[in-house]
Amino acid sequence: MKNVPKTMKALVAYGKGDYRFEANYPAPECGPEDIIIKTEGCGVCAGDLKCQHGASMFWGDDNQPAWVEPPFIPGHEFLGHIVEVGGNVKDFHIGERIIADQIVPCGECKFCKTGRYWMCQPHAIFGFQKGNNGGMAEYVRFPKTAVISRVPEEMPLEAALLIEPYGCSKHAVDRAQIRNDDAVVISGAGTLGLGMITYARMQNPKKLIVLDMVDARLEKAKEFGADIVWNPSKVNVADEIMKLTEGYGCDIYIEATGHPSSVVQGLSMIRKLGRFVEFSVFGEPTTVDWSIIGDRKELDILGSHLSPYCYPFVIENIQNGNLKTNGLVSKTFKIEEWERAFEYASGKHGDLKVAITFE
Incomplete structure (x- = not known):
């Protein structure tokens, strides 16, 4: 049963500094091994700002090749509820609240095969390549190799948005x-x-x-x-x-x-x-x-790179209060207000973490 519309609201990166809000961007399609979530919220990371500003570590220069693959949807600090699962997906079900590690490991390189998936050689990451669009959109596709964790329903969104950064x-x-x-x-x-x-x-x-x-x-x-x-x-x-x-x-x-x-x-x-x-x-x-x-x-x-094997501990200890989160997410914005979200995420107004949220 298909529960995802054909189009969605999204922020789309077409090039350096060329980020556009799209009201009718094609929504992801669910393959037999995929999971589609409806996004609850997505934190804005300093990396998102640097990428939008055209930093060479993303877009390449004379010393390094481009790493991003436009057009892509930014955002890697996101979570949501499952709205569609592929026919071969057995471990997750519609309605569950989930989050995935930032990296989407290939499962085939020597790092993945020896359990060091966060150093996966191809190094696909949500929110920077068109094949792994990120969370600044109403819907996101998790492919087969995504490293997924369940998030308690009772965890407030402002706390859950810190799972990815706290994992790092x-x-x-x-x-x-x-x-x-x-x-x-x-x-x-x-x-x-x-x-x-x-x-x-x-x-x-x-x-x-x-x-x-x-x-x-x-x-x-x-x-x-x-x-x-x-x-x-x-x-x-x-x-x-x-x-x-x-x-x-x-x-x-x-x-x-x-x-x-x-x-x-x-x-x-x-x-x-x-x-x-x-x-x-x-x-x-x-x-x-x-x-x-x-x-x-x-x-x-x-x-130190990314957050390998960290999410289960972080989720448990945010939930039980051992990891403090109070006051870190100070402002939230709608996707249409992405420019203001990026401005406040820079810290120029004194904010620590801001996020884009979806109803």
Whole structure:
């Protein structure tokens, strides 16, 4: 039984800066292995903004090929209810509330076959390629290899919209391998940084220190579990860390700002044999003296990408209140208002997370 109309409202990306609201865009068709959801809401990510602005990491330049495949529908922080399932789909049923990992693994490459699906070599991701349209539309198709999790009906949408970013936050903190005698610094208290803070609090570090240039975000960081908050524009944070740690430096530094100065700052304040986790996507190159990593401190430098195997834990702990979500989703917009949504998602008005919602 077909429950999806032929057309739908959608935001469609045709090229750099060429994003258009379409009132009658073709709705996805359900193949025998597919699931179609009716979208409840879709968060607006910094990556969506960078892509819309034409960043070369998406659209390519002299040093890298284009990664996006227009026309596509943006959005990867979305969830909804199943309205149609293919004939071969047995595990999911119409009416269930579901969400999928951002990546759509191929299931065939060596990463997928060894359980490391988040590093899938083809690397198809919802919201950037026409074959895997995202959640800024009334309906979305989940193909056979999508990594799907169920979402409790009673979870408020404002909390459920944080499942995808909090999954990424959890993976970054897991990479840090926090122990209860560690002094941990998280640099950046945006949505993803706050997700890291509330999850890192569950690891019970000796000290959880948070850095951000915006005092309102530092207040939120304290609410979410930080022991100490500092604004680097007002405090010499490297000196303060040294005072706090008898001159050794922090044990772990998680970089979640995407600004080159945060990397340099972290390398200066981390102790010898410390662990540095890089989470952010950068808009410009970062230059450091690499000898600090090897000859001077012998650091462990770790990256963090996406949210493998994180959704079930995140969903359970958002639901039971262990992961704080209060106040992060501050505004919602209709799809027709996408330009305002993108404007507010930039943070210029003080918002942390905004979303597009559908009735």
